[in-house]
Amino acid sequence: MITIYDWFGYEMPIKERYKLIKEAGFDGVLLWWSDGFGRDCFGRNDYRNGPQIAREAGLFIENIHTPVQNQNDLWLDNLDGEALTDCYLQCVEDCAKFEIPTMVVHLPSEDNQCNALGLDRIKKIAEKAEQLGIKVALENLRNFANLSYVLEQVDSMSIGFCYDCCHHNNYNQGYDLLSMYGSRLMAIHLHDNGGSRAQHQLPFDGRIDWSTTMKKIAQTNYSGATALEPMNWDYKDLSAEEFLKEAFERAKRLEALKLQIPSLS
Template structure:
């Protein structure tokens, strides 16, 4: 078990500076956004090289989610185009020796064809297995079809990513997914919120029960990275100070969150 953080954590820093700050703060791994946008001046290969040069592991990459709805589309051509897009991301993971790709299981858009969605994710899973890449679907909105997706594909090797903030915003019974599917859990996106919006606060600032989460992860035998997906709503102080506090909060979670966090 190690400690990681999503590469973007706020603050006006270059990719190289951000990477160095994460390394200096004592994190062992990071998670990268895997879109094709040009707001990062480095190529994907250069990003991976920069992270590894700083002594960090790329725990996983987060695939873009704008086109997730297309995987559930009734139009076969639209679904096929999305399948090709996400298979390309998997191929890139293989090329850059990235062990895992995280992808949202559902989107806010209405699902058009449930069976098509299951077939799309089954195809992506088969492609990922052939590439030696772990495919982890992330919990987003509350939807029984996410359960069905896991129930169908976990036996085939599908893993999932637990987002604590999504759980506390959208779930009728927070931590139910952890209790039910914890054995297939591959990675974490830990952050806090006020129960209203996906705030990406540091643990201990909001309503999320990290004591419950830690206990369930411990009981389920989770042995992956403990990783934050956080950034401040108001940038105060230095990036170094924020990351130091982030590590303290993450350690607090890992130790059981049984006393009040220093906010």
């Protein structure tokens, strides 16, 4: 099973986007769940129409990515902190409503240390997720202290780990995250760390050791899809169709490594 983050670049209507993703060979998508960053420019609340449009295109929905613009507010004892908590609680309800099993969340960065209020908010989100049967996957970024603290303090089947291999290689190489939290793995983001922004490149175009990465993912017994999260930032010479075709071929190489099948490339 191979999936891709739905907003990989290129301006086009959402129906055309999902049609091209399906035609490239992908089985499913990871949805961006916000109108932030200008990603709703083709229609009001397009992102909330995404699940139906994706399914009409023959794609399954692996997870949603919650808004990230205000991620550092979660621990704050003010209206901004309450608003972000309410946003995440709404995302849990949206997952249940749209029959999407998992949501990915960014915890605050390292210089925003988790406090008792923040932990209580995570537990409130976990309680709602447990009630509705939704998984909340916390993604690794520049947030290792907060990520490790929350995973250690919140004992809930609904709170787990989203492994981003590029963020790991860029920010936390000293920690074996998959060995530490692989038993709670709920989602993965696969992209490489080369290019103009040192992230979101197609696999095999950067410096990540993919053989080791895919072996470690396989060792966690993670049953989810091989999920890509590339952007077209360094591939402006490719059309959307060409970019997706290349992304799918790279994903098949990753699948071969995970399954220990010799790659044909």
